[in-house]
Every structure is written in C-alpha cells, then in structure tokens.
Amino acid sequence: MKTFRALLIIIVCVFALCNVAQAGPVLALDPLNGAISGTPGTTVGWGFTLTNLGTDFAVLTGSDFCVGVPSSPCSNTLGTYTDFIALQFIVVGPSPESTSVTQAFNNNLQTGTGSFLIKPGATGSVLGDVVLTYDLYSVSPNDPSFLPTDIVSLGNLLTAPASVTAVPEPGSLLLLASGLAGCFLTKKKR
DSSP states (O other): OHHHHHHHHHHHHHHHHHHHHHSSOEEEEESTTOEEEEOTTOEEEEEEEEEOOSSSEEEEEEEEEESSSOOSSOOOSSEEEEESGGGSOOEESSTTSOSEEEEOOBTTTTBSSEEEEEOTTOOEEEEEEEEEEEEEESSOTTSTTOOGGGEEEEEEEEEEEEEEEEOOOOOHHHHHHHHHHHHHHHHHHO
C-alpha cells in the first residue's frame, strides 16, 4: 500500500511539472530549421510563431542573434543583426489576446524577429540562436485595469537554433569570360 501511494505521488508530481513546463511561451522560427542564407551584402531574416498556452500574458520586448552565450548586444563575424520585435507591441496570451502570433520576415515592413545584413565579402556561416526577450504579466497590458504591479516576471528568454550562411557570388571575371565566349561563338556561326 505504501508503495502504491508513493508511486501515485510521484506520478502526480511528474504531471504537475509537465504542465508547468508546457505553460510558458514556445518559439518556432521560419524557416523551421532556422537556417537562412544570402549573398554578401544582402539582408536576410527570420519569421516566427510564438505560442503561449499559459495563464499569463507575454509581452515581447526584443530579439537578437547570438553566437555562443546570449549577451546583449550579441555579435558575430558574418554580419549585423537588427531587432524588429522591440519596434512592435506584441502581446500573446489567453483571451482576449491571441494565444499564438505568427509573422513572416519582411525587411520593408520590419516584421519577423529581425534582419541580418551579411557583410560584403563575407564567407562561411555562423551557428547560433535567435533569442527573444519577453515579460510576463498577470493582466493583459491592453486591459484598462492593467497596473504596473501586474508583473509576474521580467527579462525572460526564449531561444531557437539558427544559422546564417554567406553564399559566394560567382566570380565576375568568369562571367565576363563566359559572356565574351558566347558572343564570339554566336558571331562565328553567322
């Protein structure tokens, strides 16, 4: 009988911990594998879906692309990241808010997590994480009864694995030579 009670208590604790672990926001990047690429000098970026099935309201406060341990601001050798999240006021949570928010990357509209400008002349790739920061509140900041004391926690982090690859451009001398050869062969056939 004591073994049965102990086992029952363990099972209840495991289920309780699972529910607590699932209650926080979950981040998914677009593309799902987090791998983006572009030629040197171009701007690329990530879209995202943030789902919050918890009872608190998540307010996104910023984003970054970090190689190694997240620290603000993060840096890397391949390019420069620009945060779009901080420019918006995104609240995700229970009703009356939406439990899920999705944004595609659009550099002109500044939607998605942010943009990554690949340095001119850059080669290779970097592996890291897209890091979203958010605050949790017990009342939606959009609610007229919201008070600054409704804070549950500040400066929370969500991460998703990501990478950026600089795709080399074809050599311009090779392109010029191919074009001249094509012109020469075309003229010779006539």
